[in-house]
Amino acid sequence: MSRRILVIDDDADTLELISTLLHQNQKIKVLTALNLTEALETVKKEFVDVVVCDVNLGKENGFQLIEELKNNLLEIPFVIVSGDVDPTKEAKAKSLGAMAIMEKPFHYEALLEIIDKNLDPIARFEASKAKRWGARTTTAV
Secondary structure, three states, X not given: OOEEEEEEOOOHHHHHHHHHHHHOXXXXXXXXXXXXXXHHHHHHHOOOOEEEEEOEEOOEEHHHHHHHHHHOOXXXXXXXXXXXXXXXXXXXXXXXXXXXXXXXXOOHHHHHHHHHHHHXXXXXXXXXXXXXXXXXXXXXX
């Protein structure tokens, strides 16, 4: 099954690098946007499995995009990336429901692992169960 990943970054070189790395995986179709307007237009036209979004987008920021998507009832899983992760950004990402916040530069494999883990229905169920029930386990009788 092919994953459709929308990558948003205002730096064209960074956008191309992330896109190229993700394109190495045959199971990924990469869509790109340089700003919030392009990103919102893409989401209106195309189904997207995951959004990978930079926090700093010139005068805009990635959190604005996530809030806009949520305001339009689009619950698209997302990963926030930033050149300078701090506790405030981490808290904001967590409050919006980010799968992760990653500091640039990051390892391509780590990004894929986060995406796979969070999009796999069984892994999502197990994570949800662990979050709800903590470390408790059940055993068959």
